[in-house]
Amino acid sequence: MASATDSRYGQKESSDQNFDYMFKILIIGNSSVGKTSFLFRYADDSFTPAFVSTVGIDFKVKTIYRNDKRIKLQIWDTAGQERYRTITTAYYRGAMGFILMYDITNEESFNAVQDWSTQIKTYSWDNAQVLLVGNKCDMEDDRVVSSERGRQLADHLGFEFFEASAKDNINVKQTFERLVDVICEKMSESLDTADPAVTGAKQGPQLTDQQAPPHQDCAC
Numbered sequence: 001m002a003s004a005t006d007s008r009y010g011q012k013e014s015s016d017q018n019f020d021y022m023f024k025i026l027i028i029g030n031s032s033v034g035k036t037s038f039l040f041r042y043a044d045d046s047f048t049p050a051f052v053s054t055v056g057i058d059f060k061v062k063t064i065y066r067n068d069k070r071i072k073l074q075i076w077d078t079a080g081q082e083r084y085r086t087i088t089t090a091y092y093r094g095a096m097g098f099i100l101m102y103d104i105t106n107e108e109s110f111n112a113v114q115d116w117s118t119q120i121k122t123y124s125w126d127n128a129q130v131l132l133v134g135n136k137c138d139m140e141d142d143r144v145v146s147s148e149r150g151r152q153l154a155d156h157l158g159f160e161f162f163e164a165s166a167k168d169n170i171n172v173k174q175t176f177e178r179l180v181d182v183i184c185e186k187m188s189e190s191l192d193t194a195d196p197a198v199t200g201a202k203q204g205p206q207l208t209d210q211q212a213p214p215h216q217d218c219a220c
């Protein structure tokens with residue numbers, strides 16, 4: 001289960017020609033909010049209505065082009081441990097980005113966001129970036145958490161916010177791409193101010209200062 005690079009910092013990989021950076025991303029949140037479905041939708045473009053037990057699944061890999069770079073995403077799914085809301089600290093190690101998910105039809109999952117956020121802050125790297133995602137926005141009739149409350153909580157926690165649907169494929173790709181962009185922005189900022197002798201990034205990744213995609217909320 002060791003990652004190809006244990007860097008906490010998306011180290012440039014020269015040994016593998018197939019990508020410039022690798023980012024470890026974690027999807028976190030209460031059980032049954034749709035984390036596994038969200039990952040399957042993004043990585044395989046598939047959706048299974050039946051509850052899929054996550055046991056045995058560690059991560060999926062997807063390589064994307066962003067900012068002129070080939071970025072390999074190693075996206076981790078929790079193997080059922082989220083039921084106990086205590087995930088091993090090893091799981092958080094080296095993660096550069098988090099998708100913190102709740103279900104817009106489940107108040108309890110929304111109330112747990114604060115706890116998950118505390119876990120991230122406690123166990124992860126300080127510069128890890130977090131996006132708050134309200135999933136299942138296709139189920140408007142069953143909605144119990146308004147978009148406004150989601151947005152307010154995200155603002156309060158300092159995260160960006162999306163509503164999404166793994167089922168109807170709404171804002172799934174956008175969520176991952178935005179997360180990659182904020183990680184790149186952060187990395188670029190840090191490298192600008194870092195001492196190259198310390199970081200070993202002599203040439204520094206010349207990430208282009210591309211405009212982020214417009215913020216998209218759920219259209220359903």
Ligand code: GDP
Pocket residue numbers: 030031032033034035036037038048049050051052053054135136137138139164165166167168
């Ligand atoms: P996890 O425990 O967070 O990994 O959640 P799962 O991905 O296993 O999903 C739990 C249940 O919610 C399953 O029955 C999924 O089919 C369903 N589900 C997941 N995402 C969505 C969604 O966007 N919309 C709807 N309507 N159902 C979803």
Ligand code: MG
Pocket residue numbers: 032035036037052053054077078080
């Ligand atoms: Mg799961």
